[in-house]
Amino acid sequence: MHNWLRKNPSVRTIRVAAADLNGVARGKRIPTRFADKVAIEGTRFPFSVLNLDIWGEDIDDSPLVFEQGDRDGVLRPTERGFMPMPWLDAPSALLPIWMFHDDGRPYAGDPRHALDAxxxxxxxxxxxxxxxxxxxxxxxxxxxxxxxxxxxxxxxxxxxxxxxxxxxxxxxxxxxxxxxxxxxxxxxxxxxxxxxxxxxxxxxxxxxxxxxxxxxxxxxxxxxxxxxxxxxxxxxxxxxxxxxxxxxxxxxxxxxxxxxxxxxxxxxxxxxxxxxxxxxxxxxxxxxxxxxxxxxxxxxxxxxxxxxxxxxxxxxxxxxxxxxxxxxxxxxxxxxxxxxxxxxxxxxxxxxxxxxxxxxxxxxxxxxxxxxxxxxxxxxxxxxxxxxxxxxxxxxxxxxxxxxxxxxxxxxxxxxxxxxxxxxxxxxxxxxxxxxxxxxxxxx
CATH class of the missing domain: 3.30.590.10 (Glutamine synthetase/guanido kinase, catalytic domain)
Structure with missing residues (x-):
C-alpha cells in the first residue's frame, strides 16, 4: 500500500479528483484497498467530464460527447500525492489527478495542463x-x-x-x-x-x-x-x-x-x-x-x-x-x-x-x-x-x-x-x- 496510507491506517476510502473548467472537483470514491492500483495506473473517465457546465450537465453538441463516442481519458496522480480530507467525519484521503490521452499526451482541455503549458x-x-x-x-x-x-x-x-x-x-x-x-x-x-x-x-x-x-x-x-x-x-x-x-x-x-x-x-x-x-x-x-x-x-x-x-x-x-x-x-x-x-x-x-x-x-x-x-x-x-x-x-x-x-x-x-x-x-x-x-x- 502507498506509504502515506500505510502511515494513516484509519483511512478507509479515497477520493480521486480533477478540476473541471469551472474548478469543480470531478472524480470517484474508491476503497483504500485499491489505492495502489490507482496510484500506479491512474483511473479513467470521459474527457467530457472536465467540460461539464455549472450544473454538472454535458455541453449540448460538444464534440467530446456523442461525436467522439464519449471516449475515456486516463487520469494520473499529480505530484501532490495523497492527502487528508479534514472536513469529512470519516477518515478519508484525496488524490488529486489530471487527464492524459492513452498515448501519454496531456489532455489540452484540462485546466491544470493549461497552466503547465x-x-x-x-x-x-x-x-x-x-x-x-x-x-x-x-x-x-x-x-x-x-x-x-x-x-x-x-x-x-x-x-x-x-x-x-x-x-x-x-x-x-x-x-x-x-x-x-x-x-x-x-x-x-x-x-x-x-x-x-x-x-x-x-x-x-x-x-x-x-x-x-x-x-x-x-x-x-x-x-x-x-x-x-x-x-x-x-x-x-x-x-x-x-x-x-x-x-x-x-x-x-x-x-x-x-x-x-x-x-x-x-x-x-x-x-x-x-x-x-x-x-x-x-x-x-x-x-x-x-x-x-x-x-x-x-x-x-x-x-x-x-x-x-x-x-x-x-x-x-x-x-x-x-x-x-x-x-x-x-x-x-x-x-x-x-x-x-x-x-x-x-x-x-x-x-x-x-x-x-x-x-x-x-x-x-x-x-x-x-x-x-x-x-x-x-x-x-x-x-x-x-x-x-x-x-x-x-x-x-x-x-x-x-x-x-x-x-x-x-x-x-x-x-x-x-x-x-x-x-x-x-x-x-x-x-x-x-x-x-x-x-x-x-x-x-
Whole structure:
C-alpha cells in the first residue's frame, strides 16, 4: 500500500479528483484497498467530464460527447500525492489527478495542463515565476430565505455591518479559523495571514509565496474546497462567489508574482522602486491580454456584479505603482521583492485557468519586449481607460476571438470554455438572482 496510507491506517476510502473548467472537483470514491492500483495506473473517465457546465450537465453538441463516442481519458496522480480530507467525519484521503490521452499526451482541455503549458514557456527562457494568492470569501448562514452572516459561536450575535481588519470579527469565529488552519497544516496548504474584510462576514486568507506555480494553483483549488467543507462542519456556508450581497463589496482573488532567473535573482528588481524593463514588458503583456481574459477572471453570471466602478474591483485596463484602484498594481517595499499584483479576478475563478491567463500574458509580454502605456496616478475609476468587457456575453465573445488568448490557451480549451459558458448563459437567463446565488454558493 502507498506509504502515506500505510502511515494513516484509519483511512478507509479515497477520493480521486480533477478540476473541471469551472474548478469543480470531478472524480470517484474508491476503497483504500485499491489505492495502489490507482496510484500506479491512474483511473479513467470521459474527457467530457472536465467540460461539464455549472450544473454538472454535458455541453449540448460538444464534440467530446456523442461525436467522439464519449471516449475515456486516463487520469494520473499529480505530484501532490495523497492527502487528508479534514472536513469529512470519516477518515478519508484525496488524490488529486489530471487527464492524459492513452498515448501519454496531456489532455489540452484540462485546466491544470493549461497552466503547465504556460510554465514550459518560462522554463524555456530559464525563468521561474513565484506566486502568491489572496483569497477572499464570505461566511454565510444560508439556512433561511435570506442570506445573512452566521451568528457568532461566542456571543450568539450577528455582525450588522462591515468590520475591516477587525480582530473582534476574527475572534467571533475563532474555532472555525483554528480548525481551518489546523486542516491547512494537515493538507500542507501554506495559509498565512487572515483578516476580516469590508463585506458582511467577509474574510481574506493569504497564501505564502511559492516558486512552483502549479503547486500554488493546487493550493488555491484545495483551499477553496477545504474552506467550504470546514464551514459546513461548523454549521454554516463559506462561499467564494464574486458577489453574494448586492450592498457589499464582492470577493476577489488577487495574485502577486515575481520571476526568478536561473541564478535565483528577481528579474523585476533593478534596485529601485520602478522595477526593470522586464517588469514593464510583463505588465504590458498582462494589459494586452486583460480584455480577452475577462471570461477567466469573471467566469460566471454573478461575477459581473462585482466588476463595477467604485467597488474595489478594477473596470479599466491600467497599471500603477502602489494604487489599489488600478488593475495591475506594483507594490512598494524592498526592491528584492519587487512584484506585480494582478487585481482583476473574483474569488469564483478556477485557479489553474486564472494563473495560466496571468502568467501566460506576462510571458507573452516578456517574449515580445512589449512596452506598456504610462502608469496612471489617482483614481482609476475617474480616468479615461480602455475598459474590460462589462457583461458575460461580451466576455465570452472576447475570449473566443482574442489573439492574446490564442497564444495562452490551446484551441480545444478555448472551444470547450466558450461552449460551456454559452450554455450556462442561455440557462441562467431564465433564473432570478436568488436562484443564481443558490447555484453558485457552494460550487465556485
Amino acid at each position: 504556460v510554465l514550459q514557456r518560462f522554463r524555456a527562457r530559464g525563468l521561474t515565476p513565484v506566486c502568491a494568492m489572496e483569497l477572499e470569501f464570505f461566511l454565510i448562514d444560508d439556512s433561511g430565505r435570506k442570506l445573512q452572516v452566521p451568528p457568532s459561536p461566542r456571543s450568539g450575535k450577528r455582525r450588522k455591518g462591515a468590520d475591516t481588519l477587525s480582530i473582534r470579527a476574527l475572534d467571533q469565529f475563532d474555532q472555525f479559523f483554528t480548525d481551518l488552519y489546523d486542516a491547512c497544516e494537515e493538507m500542507d496548504i501554506p495559509a498565512d495571514t487572515a483578516i476580516s474584510e469590508a463585506g458582511l462576514g467577509q474574510f481574506e486568507i493569504n497564501m505564502m509565496h511559492c516558486d512552483d506555480a502549479l503547486r500554488a494553483a493546487d493550493d488555491a483549488w484545495l483551499f477553496k474546497m477545504l474552506v467550504r467543507g470546514v464551514a459546513r462542519k461548523h454549521g454554516f456556508a463559506a462561499s467564494f462567489m464574486a458577489k453574494p450581497y448586492a450592498d457589499y463589496p464582492g470577493s476577489g482573488l488577487h495574485t502577486h508574482f515575481s520571476v526568478l532567473d536561473a541564478e535565483g535573482r528577481n528579474v523585476f528588481d533593478n534596485g529601485g522602486p520602478e522595477g526593470t524593463d522586464t517588469l514593464r514588458h510583463a505588465v504590458a503583456g498582462c494589459l494586452a491580454a486583460m480584455p480577452g481574459s475577462a471570461l477567466v477572471f469573471a467566469p460566471h453570471a454573478n461575477s459581473f456584479d462585482r466588476i463595477v466602478p467604485g467597488s474595489h474591483a478594477p473596470t479599466g485596463v491600467s497599471w500603477a505603482y502602489e494604487n489599489r484602484t488600478s488593475a495591475i498594481r506594483i507594490p512598494s517595499g524592498s526592491p528584492v521583492a519587487r512584484r506585480i499584483e494582478h487585481r482583476v479576478s473574483g474569488g469564483d475563478v478556477n485557479p489553474y485557468l486564472m494563473l495560466a491567463a496571468v502568467l501566460g500574458a506576462a510571458i507573452g509580454g516578456i517574449e515580445d519586449g512589449a512596452e506598456p502605456p504610462a502608469p496612471i496616478t489617482g483614481n482609476a475609476y475617474d480616468a479615461d481607460l480602455p475598459q474590460m468587457p462589462t457583461d458575460w456575453a461580451s466576455a465570452i465573445d472576447a475570449f473566443e476571438t482574442d489573439a492574446q488568448i490564442a497564444r495562452i490557451f490551446a484551441p480545444e480549451l478555448i472551444r470547450n470554455m466558450v461552449m460551456t459558458k454559452r450554455q450556462e448563459l442561455h440557462y441562467m437567463e431564465d433564473l432570478d438572482t436568488d436562484e443564481r446565488v443558490e447555484i453558485y454558493l457552494d460550487t465556485v
